[in-house]
Amino acid sequence: xxxxxxxxxxxxxxxxxxxxxxxxxxxxxxxxxxxxxxxxxxxxxxxxxxxxxxxxxxxxxxxxxxxxxxxxxxxxxxxxxxxxxxxxxxxxxxxxxxxxxxxxxxxxxxxxxxxxxxxxxxxxxxxxxxxxxxxxxxxxxxxxxxxxxxxxxxxxxxxxxxxxxxxxxxxxxxxxxxxxxxxxxxxxxxxxxxxxxxxxxxxxxxxxxxxxxxxxxxxxxxxxxxxxxxxxxxxxxxxxxxxxxxxxxxxxxxxxxxxxxxxxxxxxxxxxxxxxxxxxx
Amino acid sequence: xxxxxxxxxxxxxxxxxxxxxxxxxxxxxxxxxxxxxxxxxxxxxxxxxxxxxxxxxxxxxxxxxxxxxxxxxxxxxxxxxxxxxxxxxxxxxxxxxxxxxxxxxxxxxxxxxxxxxxxxxxxxxxxxxxxxxxxxxxxxxxxxxxxxxxxxxxxxxxxxxxxxxxxxxxxxxxxxxxxxxxxxxxxxxxxxxxxxxxxxxxxxxxxxxxxxxxxxxxxxxxxxxxxxxxxxxxxxxxxxxxxxxxxxxxxxxxxxxxxxxxxxxxxxxxxxxxxxxxxxx
Numbered sequence: 001x002x003x004x005x006x007x008x009x010x011x012x013x014x015x016x017x018x019x020x021x022x023x024x025x026x027x028x029x030x031x032x033x034x035x036x037x038x039x040x041x042x043x044x045x046x047x048x049x050x051x052x053x054x055x056x057x058x059x060x061x062x063x064x065x066x067x068x069x070x071x072x073x074x075x076x077x078x079x080x081x082x083x084x085x086x087x088x089x090x091x092x093x094x095x096x097x098x099x100x101x102x103x104x105x106x107x108x109x110x111x112x113x114x115x116x117x118x119x120x121x122x123x124x125x126x127x128x129x130x131x132x133x134x135x136x137x138x139x140x141x142x143x144x145x146x147x148x149x150x151x152x153x154x155x156x157x158x159x160x161x162x163x164x165x166x167x168x169x170x171x172x173x174x175x176x177x178x179x180x181x182x183x184x185x186x187x188x189x190x191x192x193x194x195x196x197x198x199x200x201x202x203x204x205x206x207x208x209x210x211x212x213x214x215x216x217x218x219x220x221x222x223x224x225x226x227x228x229x230x231x232x233x234x235x236x237x238x239x240x241x242x243x244x245x246x247x248x249x250x251x252x253x254x255x256x257x258x259x260x261x262x263x264x265x266x267x268x269x270x271x272x273x274x275x276x277x278x279x280x281x
Numbered sequence: 282x283x284x285x286x287x288x289x290x291x292x293x294x295x296x297x298x299x300x301x302x303x304x305x306x307x308x309x310x311x312x313x314x315x316x317x318x319x320x321x322x323x324x325x326x327x328x329x330x331x332x333x334x335x336x337x338x339x340x341x342x343x344x345x346x347x348x349x350x351x352x353x354x355x356x357x358x359x360x361x362x363x364x365x366x367x368x369x370x371x372x373x374x375x376x377x378x379x380x381x382x383x384x385x386x387x388x389x390x391x392x393x394x395x396x397x398x399x400x401x402x403x404x405x406x407x408x409x410x411x412x413x414x415x416x417x418x419x420x421x422x423x424x425x426x427x428x429x430x431x432x433x434x435x436x437x438x439x440x441x442x443x444x445x446x447x448x449x450x451x452x453x454x455x456x457x458x459x460x461x462x463x464x465x466x467x468x469x470x471x472x473x474x475x476x477x478x479x480x481x482x483x484x485x486x487x488x489x490x491x492x493x494x495x496x497x498x499x500x501x502x503x504x505x506x507x508x509x510x511x512x513x514x515x516x517x518x519x520x521x522x523x524x525x526x527x528x529x530x531x532x533x534x535x536x537x538x539x540x541x542x543x544x545x546x547x548x549x550x551x552x553x554x555x556x557x558x559x560x561x562x
Contacts, residue, residue, distance in 0.1 A: 111497075116515040122473070151432040153471035154497045154513045164473045190434035192403070192445045216392075216435045219501050232435045234397040 003240045006251060011277045012038025012066045014210065014254035015045050018266035024048050025057060026266075032061040034270040038250040039063045040208070041099075043070025043092055051095040058099065065101040066250040067144065067182070067208045068092065072106035074128025075121040075158070077114070082124060085109070089132045096141045102249065103142040103207040105182050110158040121158045129179070130172050137178050144207035145169070146182035151221040162188055162197035169205055177204055183242065184210035184254065186225055189233045195241050203246030211235060211281060212255045223258035227272060229280035239281060251281065284521045287532060292558045293319025293347045295491065295535035296326050299547035305329050306338060307547075313342040315551040319531040320344045321489070322380075324351025324373055332376040339380065346382040347531040348425065348463070348489045349373065353387035355409025356402040356439070358395070363405060366390070370413045377422045383530065384423040384488040386463050391439040402439045410460070411453050418459050425488035426450070427463035432502040443469055443478035450486055458485055464523065465491035465535065467506055470514045476522050484527030492516060492562060493536045504539035508553060510561035520562060532562065 013036050015027050022030060024045045031039050039058060046054050058065055071092030076082045089106070096104040108125045111118060129143070136143050145165040148157030159165050165181045173179035181201055188194055198206070213231030218224045228235055253273045255261050261269050294317050296308050303311060305326045312320050320339060327335050339346055352373030357363045370387065377385040389406045392399060410424070417424050426446040429438030440446050446462045454460035462482055469475055479487070494512030499505045509516055520532070534554045536542050542550050
C-alpha cells in the first residue's frame with residue numbers, strides 16, 4: 001500500500017540543483033515561476049547579494065527559506081583555524097536569522113589535511129557545535145546536523161549516520177529544541193536503522209527533508225545524484241516514515257549532477273522536479 | 282601510544298589485488314617468492330584450474346587459504362534465481378572445504394534489477410544464508426558475512442554495517458560458531474560504532490581482516506582503493522581493536538585499483554604491501 005502523493009505546496013528547491021546556470025536572483029524568479037513555495041540557498045550564494053538583499057528578494061517572491069546551508073567545517077589542526085570556523089558559523093547563524101530560515105544546516109567538516117584521527121575530528125565537530133549553540137539560541141535560529149554519506153567521511157563530513165547525529169543532539173541539547181537533524185535521502189537511504197532513527201528523532205529534531213535519488217550505476221559519489229525516480233531509493237517509503245514521525249515540513253530537492261542535470265536548462269529541471277515530486281515521491 | 286608492528290607472518294594476499302596481471306598459479310608462486318603465508322582467492326579464480334588443482338598448488342607452496350571469496354548474491358526477483366544462488370553457494374562451500382579455507386566470505390548481493398525494496402532484499406540475504414548454513418556446518422566450513430561500504434548498497438551488497446552483520450549472526454546462528462564476519466577496513470573505517478561492534482563480535486565471530494586504504498581524493502568507489510598508508514585510515518588503531526577483541530588471524534591485503542596498482546608489476550605490488558604492512562599497519 002502506497003501513501004498518497006505529497007502536498008505540491010511542500011516542494012522546495014536547494015539552489016545547488018541549478019547552481020551552474022542561474023544566479024540567486026534567477027533562482028528566486030525561477031522558483032516563483034514554477035510555483036515552488038520554498039528555497040534553500042547555500043551560504044556561498046548569498047555572497048552575490050548579501051543576506052539582507054537576498055532576504056528582501058526571497059520575501060518579495062513569497063518564498064519561505066526552508067534552510068540555509070553553510071557554516072560548520074569545525075575540524076582543523078590549528079586552534080586558530082578552529083576558532084575561525086566557530087566565528088564564521090556565528091555569522092552564518094546571523095545570516096539565517098536575517099533570512100528567517102527555518103534552520104541553518106551545518107556542514108560539519110571532517111579530518112584535517114594530513115590527519116587520520118577520525119575520533120578526534122568527531123570531537124572537534126561536537127565541540128564546535130557546542131560553541132555556537134548559545135549564539136543560535138539567542139538569534140532564534142534552529143541548527144540542523146546533516147549526516148553525510150559514509151563515502152563523504154574523508155572529504156566532507158564525519159557525522160555519517162542519523163544515530164550519530166541524534167547522539168550529538170542528545171549530548172549537546174538534551175531536552176532542548178535548538179539542535180536537530182536533516183534527513184537527506186541520498187546520504188541515509190542505505191541505513192538499516194533509518195526508520196528507527198527517524199522515529200527516534202521525532203517532530204522535535206526533524207528539521208529538513210532533502211530528496212534526490214541514488215543511481216544504481218553511479219560511480220562518482222560527489223556529483224552524480226539522480227532525479228527522483230531514476231534511482232533505487234523508495235522515496236514514498238522514506239517520506240511515510242518522516243510523516244509518521246511528525247514531520248510536516250518542506251521536501252527540498254538537492255541534485256548535484258555534473259554530467260546531466262547541471263547541464264540542462266534550469267526551467268526544465270524545475271519542471272521535471274515538480275512532476276516527479278507528484279508521481280514518485 | 283602506538284602498538285608494535287604486526288607479525289610479518291600474518292600478511293596474506295587477496296588475489297584481486299593483482300588480478301589484472303597474474304593467473305592464480307602466478308599469484309601462488311608470487312606469494313611464495315615474497316614469503317606471504319596466506320592467500321585469499323576469489324572463486325572466479327578457481328575456474329582457471331578447478332578447486333582440487335588449486336588446493337594442490339596452494340598446499341605445495343606452503344600457503345594457508347585465509348578465505349575463499351564467493352557464493353551468496355542471494356536477492357533475485359524470481360524464486361528460481363534465488364534457488365540457483367543457494368545451490369551455487371553450496372558448491373562454493375564445497376570448494377572452500379576442498380581448499381581448507383579458514384572461511385567462505387559471502388558476497389551477499391543486493392537489490393534485484395528494477396527493485397527499490399531494500400528491506401525485501403535484506404530479507405532475501407537473511408533467508409539465503411539460513412538455507413546454506415546447515416550445508417556449511419556439515420562441510421565444516423565457516424561462513425563470513427562481509428559488511429559492504431554503504432556506497433555499494435545499490436550495486437553489490439545490502440549488509441552495510443558490522444552491527445547489521447552481527448545481528449544476522451545472532452538471528453541465524455545464536456550461540457553457534459558457523460557464521461561470522463569479515464572486517465574490511467575499506468568498508469567499515471567510517472563507522473562510528475566500529476570499535477564497539479568489533480568488540481561485540483569477539484574472537485568467535487571475527488573470521489577475517491582485510492586491509493587497504495581510503496584515498497582522501499577518491500571519487501570512484503569501486504576501483505580506486507589505496508595502498509596501506511596512502512589514505513586516511515588509522516590502520517594500527519583498527520588492528521589494535523581487532524587484537525583486543527581476540528582476533529589472531531591473517532591480515533589480508535585487498536586493493537582494487539584500476540588507475541594505479543592494477544597497472545604495476547605485481548612483484549612491485551607484493552613487495553610494497555610487505556613494507557607497508559610493517560611500517561603503517
